[in-house]
Amino acid sequence: MTGRSGRAPRIVAVADTDSYVKWAAALLGAEGEGVDAALLVLDTPLVVSDGQLRAALAGSGLPAERVERIAYAGLAARLTQLRPDAVLLGARGPLVRVLAREIAQLDPRPVLVSGLPGISIPATRKAVVYRMQCDLFVVHSRREVREFGALSARTGYAHRYALATLPFARGASATADGARGTDLVFATQAKVPAEREDRLRIARLLVAAAEADSTRRVVVKLRAAAGEHQTHLEEDGYPELLASLGPLPANLVTSTEPMRRALASAEGLVTVSSTAAIEAIAQGIPVIALDMFGVSPKLINETLADADLLAGERDVIGRRFRHPDPEWLDENYFHPPADDDWTAAVARLVARRADGSLPPREPLVRRGGALRDAWERRVALGRSDTSAAGAVAYAIGMPSRAAVRLATRARRALSRTADAGTGAIANATAERTEEAGDHVRGDADRRLRAGR
Known part of the structure; x- marks a missing residue:
């Protein structure tokens, strides 16, 4: 992607939490020399720790020297210095709304891009409304493009949507079948399931899976170490839940290493609906999406159910992992990379900004x-x-x-x-x-x- 001047466009990402920093770094890093990329890690109450930042950058393709931390008070001045063609806002919806409103006041105004860091089905009104002032909304599957477009048509909240391969699904084949490790890796989530009793049921299942075969590990992949923040508040963390069950098998361990590294020794992945399932599929690692709590938008597991990945507790204990239905792949995160159009869409918007034909998008009118x-x-x-x-x-x-x-x-x-x-x-x-x-x-x- 090149601008009118023949140079690579400068895209500066602004992100704060673990999932969004990882997403923004990988999305830009995957473009290599096609973009002049930088990442500003914004200081907010949920900002990543140094350890989380290192984990997010690992394997992202974005060099560490292109990343800097910044306070909100200095953000506008730093963006003015960098003069980006586009700003990628990688943050929770409420923060995107605030940042878009502020950055739209810069002169020259950069193109504003936002998106979501993982599985985004079901498409939600809230996700769109928070990002109304952005010029482009990046999603990661043909199905997401279709469902967000239908949501906009239904609600009247018009937006421009563009397709990008989920960065964690790049660089590997979803049909790979190479040698695998022996770990059962469980990808935790802060909000799914939400109820303590349901999370405790999963903890008991993990203990049972470890006891079923003491020669193979069960790895509980945590999103953050003690004291670190996550994008979403986790009220009943798995370390505490597991500790409540008494002495644990020696082969049941917790890990805060990057997901890429955890999957390197994985036999299979277990989750309710984590985007880690897509990362595992990309590496040819089979998956179990737990069916213990049903299928619903609240559980964010409809897409994985459509992939025929649902299985129960006996399957977890027996390590009967699943590969996705091949017909599911193209519509869901594994379309050909050549079909990605987000960078082309950014280039068109940058050109329109340069010739004065890209008016700023108005924020949603609200009282107050x-x-x-x-x-x-x-x-x-x-x-x-x-x-x-x-x-x-x-x-x-x-x-x-x-x-x-x-x-x-x-x-x-x-x-x-x-x-x-x-x-x-x-x-x-x-x-x-x-x-x-x-x-x-x-x-x-x-x-x-x-x-x-």
């Missing part, structure tokens, strides 16, 4: 004005936002949030005393009221972690 903007910035950036407006908005917004939540609880309590029909109506009204209140005033704890 400047105070709302300041609240969203403070919630997304935490203490990294040192502005007076942010402090004022936070001081006003937190009591408002508490009041809305209290009123919602009261309405729900009243609804439970009504008859079934009236109760259902009241509960639906309460939920709509809560959603509206949250839309205006926000929820600091949830918004910090939420948003795809």
